[in-house]
C-alpha cells in the first residue's frame with residue numbers, strides 16, 4: 001500500500017512538472033503586434049476602439065511555479081517618443097492567494113517615480129529579481145505596500161503559486177496625445193527568452209543577381225567560387241563576373257534554379273578533386289585548375 005502511495009505521488013509530481021517541460025510561449029494581447037521579432041505595445045486611449053487601450057504579452061511555459069521560483073525577470077524596452085509613466089510599462093506577476101488571484105506589479109524605468117525613460121533608446125531593466133528598489137507593488141495583496149523591494153515582496157507572496165506573467169503597457173491616457181508606444185525585446189523569465197528580434201527570411205520566388213552570387217559564394221566556399229567565375233590571375237574578379245553572368249538570365253526563378261544546379265555540380269567536381277588528390281594527381285594550383293575546369297562546364 002505504501003509503495004502504491006509512493007508511485008502515485010511520483011506520478012502526481014511528474015504531472016505537475018509536465019507543463020514546465022512544454023515550450024515557452026508568448027501570447028500578445030490588446031493592441032500588441034510583433035514586427036521583425038520585436039513586440040510593439042500600444043496604449044491608444046484617444047481613438048474609437050477599446051481593444052488597443054492596453055497591450056501586452058502573456059508568457060507561459062517558463063517553468064515558474066511559486067513566486068519564489070522566479071530567478072530572472074528582465075526586459076529590454078524602448079519608449080519611442082513617449083516615456084515610462086503612470087506604472088506603464090510593467091511586468092505583472094499574477095499569484096494565487098488565499099483570497100483569490102492578485103497581481104504583483106513590477107515597474108520598469110527609473111525608481112522611485114518610474115518616469116523619465118530616455119526616448120528612442122533601448123533601455124534594459126536588468127534582472128529585477130533581487131532589486132532593492134521599491135519597484136514591486138504588492139498593494140493588491142496588502143494595502144499600503146505599493147513601494148516594496150524584492151525582499152519585501154518575497155516575504156509577502158513568495159509561497160504563492162504564479163498563475164501568469166505578463167508585460168503590460170496601458171498609460172496612453174497619461175500622455176498629451178493619449179497614446180503610448182513601447183517596443184519590447186529580449187524578455188527573460190528564468191531560462192526562457194522571448195522576442196529576440198530574430199526574423200525568418202521571407203520566402204521569395206527567386207534570387208536577384210547579387211543574391212544568387214552571394215548564395216553561391218557562401219555555399220561553394222570562396223576558393224571554389226573564384227575557380228568557377230574568376231577570370232583574372234588571382235580570380236579575385238569572381239563576384240563581378242558572377243553578377244554579370246546572373247544578370248543575363250531571364251528571371252529570379254531562373255537564377256534560383258541555376259544556383260541549385262551549380263551547387264550540385266560543385267559537389268560533384270569537389271568529389272572529383274578529392275579523388276584525384278587522393279591519387280596525388282591534383283594538388284595546389286593543379287587542383288584549383290581542375291576544379292575550375294570542372295565548374296566552368298556548368299557555369
Ligand SMILES: [Ca+2]
Nearest residue numbers: 044045049053
Ligand atoms: Ca483605443
Ligand SMILES: [Ca+2]
Nearest residue numbers: 082177179180
Ligand atoms: Ca504618444
